Amino acid sequence: MNENKPAGPPEPAVEPTAAASPSNFIRDIILDDQKTGKFQGRVHTRFPPEPNGYLHIGHAKSICLNFGLAKEFAGKTNLRFDDTNPEKEETEYVESIKDTVRWLGFDWEDRLFYASDYFDQLYEWAVQMIQEGKAYVCDLSAEEVRQYRGTLTEPGKASPYRDRSTGENLELFERMRAGEFPDGSRTLRAKIDMASKNLNLRDPVMYRILHAEHHRTGGKWCIYPMYDFAHGQSDSIEGITHSICTLEFEDHRPLYDWYIEALGIYHPQQIEFDRLNLTYTLLSKRKLLQLVQENRVRGWDDPRMPTLSGIRRRGYTPEAIRNFCSSIGVSKTNGILELGLLEHFVREDLNRRALRVMAVLRPLKVVIDNYPDGQVEEMEAVNNPEDASAGTRKVPFSKVLYIEQEDFREDPPKQYFRLSPGKEVRFRYAYFVKCTHAVKDEHGNVTEIHCTYDPATKGGNAPDGRKVKSTIHWVSAQHAVDAEVRLYETLFRTADPGKVAEGGDFTDNLNPSSLEVLTGCKLEPSLANAKAGDKYQFERLGYFCADPDSSPGKPVFNRTVALRDTWAKIEKREKDGK
Ligand code: ATP
Numbered sequence: 272m273n274e275n276k277p278a279g280p281p282e283p284a285v286e287p288t289a290a291a292s293p294s295n296f297i298r299d300i301i302l303d304d305q306k307t308g309k310f311q312g313r314v315h316t317r318f319p320p321e322p323n324g325y326l327h328i329g330h331a332k333s334i335c336l337n338f339g340l341a342k343e344f345a346g347k348t349n350l351r352f353d354d355t356n357p358e359k360e361e362t363e364y365v366e367s368i369k370d371t372v373r374w375l376g377f378d379w380e381d382r383l384f385y386a387s388d389y390f391d392q393l394y395e396w397a398v399q400m401i402q403e404g405k406a407y408v409c410d411l412s413a414e415e416v417r418q419y420r421g422t423l424t425e426p427g428k429a430s431p432y433r434d435r436s437t438g439e440n441l442e443l444f445e446r447m448r449a450g451e452f453p454d455g456s457r458t459l460r461a462k463i464d465m466a467s468k469n470l471n472l473r474d475p476v477m478y479r480i481l482h483a484e485h486h487r488t489g490g491k492w493c494i495y496p497m498y499d500f501a502h503g504q505s506d507s508i509e510g511i512t513h514s515i516c517t518l519e520f521e522d523h524r525p526l527y528d529w530y531i532e533a534l535g536i537y538h539p540q541q542i543e544f545d546r547l548n549l550t551y552t553l554l555s556k557r558k559l560l561q562l563v564q565e566n567r568v569r570g571w572d573d574p575r576m577p578t579l580s581g582i583r584r585r586g587y588t589p590e591a592i593r594n595f596c597s598s599i600g601v602s603k604t605n606g607i608l609e610l611g612l613l614e615h616f617v618r619e620d621l622n623r624r625a626l627r628v629m630a631v632l633r634p635l636k637v638v639i640d641n642y643p644d645g646q647v648e649e650m651e652a653v654n655n656p657e658d659a660s661a662g663t664r665k666v667p668f669s670k671v672l673y674i675e676q677e678d679f680r681e682d683p684p685k686q687y688f689r690l691s692p693g694k695e696v697r698f699r700y701a702y703f704v705k706c707t708h709a710v711k712d713e714h715g716n717v718t719e720i721h722c723t724y725d726p727a728t729k730g731g732n733a734p735d736g737r738k739v740k741s742t743i744h745w746v747s748a749q750h751a752v753d754a755e756v757r758l759y760e761t762l763f764r765t766a767d768p769g770k771v772a773e774g775g776d777f778t779d780n781l782n783p784s785s786l787e788v789l790t791g792c793k794l795e796p797s798l799a800n801a802k803a804g805d806k807y808q809f810e811r812l813g814y815f816c817a818d819p820d821s822s823p824g825k826p827v828f829n830r831t832v833a834l835r836d837t838w839a840k841i842e843k844r845e846k847d848g849k
């Protein structure tokens with residue numbers, strides 16, 4: 272599985288299915304390559320995460336693009352861990368990344384690779400470059416290398432070690448590998464052009480000395496290749512055709528091409544596209560790691576995190592994420608998309624699949640005075656109006672119920688059509704119910720309300736044709752399941768959380784009310800044994816997903832997304848400066 276794979280035999284080109292997703296410039300390049308016979312019609316992509324954190328929604332864009340294009344053209348996609356930096360990488364991240372790619376619905380089959388699989392080959396190639404006068408050992412410190420590099424307006428200065436003899440270079444590089452020198456004391460550099468307009472071509476570092484244990488190669492190496500010296504060659508070894516990456520690598524492409532040409536090996540084509548950015552969201556593993564380390568969130572899979580493990584726990588579905596990624600397309604300029612757009616796709620998907628249930632988050636007790644004591648009726652409720660095959664269920668109705676506190680007002684404003692003294696509403700799937708009076712505690716707070724019901728309205732309609740203006744949800748008190756429900760707002764309160772005042776930190780932009788935990792919520796009994804990951808629409812409230820913290824009889828739910836756009840509200844509050 273981990274052997275160096277040459278570019279496999281050419282595979283037949285296939286006509287792409289025109290109806291798939293909207294075209295984009297990368298797809299157009301592939302279509303063009305198919306016409307001209309470049310890569311013999313093969314499409315072989317790769318997703319190359321560095322295992323230094325959990326994947327986030329930005330990575331989903333790259334995953335969907337790489338696996339999606341390969342699938343469309345009957346090609347292949349490799350999963351390759353770019354593990355050239357031993358200090359920040361961990362096996363935990365490798366496992367979570369594999370799990371997440373699978374969850375998103377993609378399969379790398381037997382093509383799981385690691386850049387570290389190629390360390391021996393890369394070392395040989397470095398030696399080859401020294402022998403051909405294309406690389407040299409440099410004794411400048413990292414700081415000096417920076418100083419010598421010059422700027423965008425000034426050319427760089429040659430290192431005093433640039434003209435070492437091949438023999439000396441070979442000997443020093445071998446001794447670097449043998450561990451004779453301390454970290455940072457020497458590097459191997461490519462001999463390109465210190466006056467190049469592209470700073471990446473000013474004798475870039477190929478290898479650095481780092482006495483560090485690697486998660487896979489252990490203590491075998493104390494020199495490690497730089498990303499640029501590893502990435503293109505890894506693509507080449509694996510026979511990748513289109514090496515798709517984000518725009519910040521555009522300036523690295525000349526170097527990518529230079530190494531491949533200098534080594535005379537198979538040449539994949541690098542193509543850059545725009546990074547996904549979302550409002551109210553940070554997509555940087557380094558910053559997400561900081562949030563985890565500083566306990567600003569409950570871990571990488573905190574449902575407020577933009578990590579795929581976080582939004583999965585929150586209840587986002589892989590289908591919703593894939594639909595979102597396919598709708599946003601790719602371009603050559605970075606921008607920021609509205610978080611509301613992602614939420615739109617989540618709602619759209621959950622609307623199709625989530626079962627409707629009744630749950631009361633902030634309960635107010637209701638006593639139906641004319642309902643027989645001890646009587647329980649099983650009301651027939653529709654599981655999913657979008658999906659007839661989901662069927663119906665029975666929900667118990669009895670004399671004492673809970674409704675939402677906000678569905679009752681003692682002094683209702685004009686447009687308030689829910690319960691208030693003297694007003695009648697429909698209790699979903701049950702009866703017309705009219706409020707008679709409220710009971711209060713010594714502080715004047717309403718503790719319960721009393722009502723009457725009209726037995727002739729069973730099922731929700733009055734034989735005399737009278738109408739009510741609203742329908743509210745309820746849960747029978749004696750049958751209710753107590754639950755904890757976690758409500759989320761955006762993790763950051765500013766639309767561009769990367770923007771910080773001088774001397775500040777992005778954590779200053781954290782939203783202090785991003786998490787609200789409600790306990791004593793009342794759920795209909797069918798939810799008693801909800802399993803982690805089960806998704807529902809709590810009628811009138813939003814979509815909710817059972818959290819792994821649930822235990823039998825004690826469910827914990829995350830609000831995935833509210834029913835309507837909370838978006839507008841958040842923006843308004845922002846504007847009002849509240
Ligand atoms: P971060 O900046 O979050 O650390 P990264 O680019 O360092 O991300 P990698 O593990 O190197 O993360 O990324 C793997 C692949 O995912 C790369 O091809 C990278 O270009 C792509 N990718 C990372 N972030 C985004 C994003 N926001 N939008 C689209 N693609 C992304």
Ligand code: MG
Nearest residue numbers: 320321353556
């Ligand atoms: Mg990176």
